[in-house]
Amino acid sequence: xxxxxxxxxxxxxxxxxxxxxxxxxxxxxxxxxxxxxxxxxxxxxxxxxxxxxxxxxxxxxxxxxxxxxxxxxxxxxxxxxxxxxxxxxxxxxxxxxxxxxxxxxxxxxxxxxxxxxxxxxxxxxxxxxxxxxxxxxxxxxxxxxxxxxxxxxxxxxxxxxxxxxxxxxxxxxxxxxxxxxxxxxxxxxxxxxxxxxxxxxxxxxxxxxxxxxxxxxxxxxxxxxx
Amino acid sequence: xxxxxxxxxxxxxxxxxxxxxxxxxxxxxxxxxxxxxxxxxxxxxxxxxxxxxxxxxxxxxxxxxxxxxxxxxxxxxxx
Numbered sequence: 001x002x003x004x005x006x007x008x009x010x011x012x013x014x015x016x017x018x019x020x021x022x023x024x025x026x027x028x029x030x031x032x033x034x035x036x037x038x039x040x041x042x043x044x045x046x047x048x049x050x051x052x053x054x055x056x057x058x059x060x061x062x063x064x065x066x067x068x069x070x071x072x073x074x075x076x077x078x079x080x081x082x083x084x085x086x087x088x089x090x091x092x093x094x095x096x097x098x099x100x101x102x103x104x105x106x107x108x109x110x111x112x113x114x115x116x117x118x119x120x121x122x123x124x125x126x127x128x129x130x131x132x133x134x135x136x137x138x139x140x141x142x143x144x145x146x147x148x149x150x151x152x153x154x155x156x157x158x159x160x161x162x163x164x165x166x167x168x169x170x171x172x173x174x175x176x177x178x179x180x181x182x183x184x185x186x187x188x189x190x191x192x193x194x195x196x197x198x199x200x201x202x203x204x205x206x207x208x209x210x211x212x213x214x215x216x217x218x219x220x221x222x223x224x225x226x
Numbered sequence: 227x228x229x230x231x232x233x234x235x236x237x238x239x240x241x242x243x244x245x246x247x248x249x250x251x252x253x254x255x256x257x258x259x260x261x262x263x264x265x266x267x268x269x270x271x272x273x274x275x276x277x278x279x280x281x282x283x284x285x286x287x288x289x290x291x292x293x294x295x296x297x298x299x300x301x302x303x304x305x
Contacts, residue, residue, distance in 0.1 A: 056285035059295055127285075135286075135302030139295060 001039040001224075004062060005029045005144075006054050007073035009047035010202050017073050020196045026204040031211035032071075036224075042067070050078050050124055055136045055150035063139060069222075070143045071214065072136070076200070077151040078124035081162040081168040083115045086123060113208040126169055144221065146214065147178045153187030153199035183217065228301060235297055238277050242270045254291035270296075278303065 005011070013024040024030055033041050042065070044057055049073040071139075084092065124132075137145060150167045157164055174182045187194060194206025202210075218224065236250045237266045244263040256262050261269075271287050274280075274296070280303045282290075 052283050053285045056283075056289040060289035060291060063295065131302050131305065134305045135299050138301055139300035141298075 001036065002065065002067040003032070003036065003039050004058065004065070004067035004070045005032075005041065005043040005045070005073070006058055006070065006075055007043070007045040008049055008054070009045070009188050010076075010200070010206075011043075011045050012047070012074050014196075014201060017197055018113075020203055022202065022204055022207065024206050028207040028211040031128045032214060033209065035211070036218075045114070046178045048077055049074070049077060050126065051129060052078075053077055053130055053177050059136070059139050066139070067143050068089045069218065071148070072138055072145060073148040074082050074130065074175065076152065076167070076171050078129050079122050079150060079163075079166040081109055081160050081166055082123060083119045085121055095156065113159060113161050120162050120166075122166060126173060129170055130173040130177065132146075133173060137177060143176060144181070146181050146183050146217065147174050148210070149174070149182060149184050149186050151189065153195035154191065156195075156199035159199070183213060188213065189202065228304075231304070234277065235274075235293070235300065238273050239270070239281060239293065242266060242273050250293060252294040252297070253292065258292075273302065276305065 007029070011027060011029055012022075013027055014020070014022045017085070029041070029043050029045070033039075033082050038209050044054065046054065051072075055072075060177065082089075092225060100111070133147075150171050154164075171182070188209045189206040192205040192209045194203050194209060195201070236247045239250045240247045240256065242255070243259055243266065245259070245261070253264075256267060267287075267290075271282060271290070275282060278300055279302070282299070286299055290299055
């Protein structure tokens, strides 16, 4: 069996904050490798990547590999409310000779929740996100694709006002394309107190929860046990 | 499979690469056709954008390396 995992930063090990370190062996992709020892795994995981960028990497380089199962964990970076478009961020950074990134006082002003609440810009529109979901499905039509729900802790709303409404809209797009192959995880992660102090990335308990959900689902769909 | 879309795509490929429509199939790929090099790739992209009135993302342009992927990408736009 061939399993491809495409994911954003929450799937990765983390060395910070120091009291919430997640080792590689704790991550759900690594736990899945332990469950399916005979399977061949390939994983692409990047921080702050959009779904379009992530899926394009897989389409360009892995389409002929024909994975049996693809687990996609992406969408948060597409929908998260931002104060500025990427173009404006780049332009501002260029015009300020990089001072914005060097002086947190300016950055804190730009990223102030009040500014974000007012601006409500997503890096990717709902329509473009949906197109990417469909494009990925069409390209990997012979693979079983599981798409993880977009989510964060309730308090993430304080930092990024409007996040949960955006996430709801983007999750609806996932459901419309992938139906029951959208894997709901957010409630279980919250129950396990799985979000770390940034309300976004995962503690080990979240990785365990997600690994268990995926193993259970794969067992049902493929009639195989880890 | 949308046959009309496939035929339209084959026509664009045929015009861009100056080959017969019969020579084009799902496996027609970058560099497997001698004519399909990086310059012709950009010709193909602009022809597709013009034909289907769409504008590709940079990452899509880089990933459209065979007829099958081009087909799936355009189909997603029309979905």
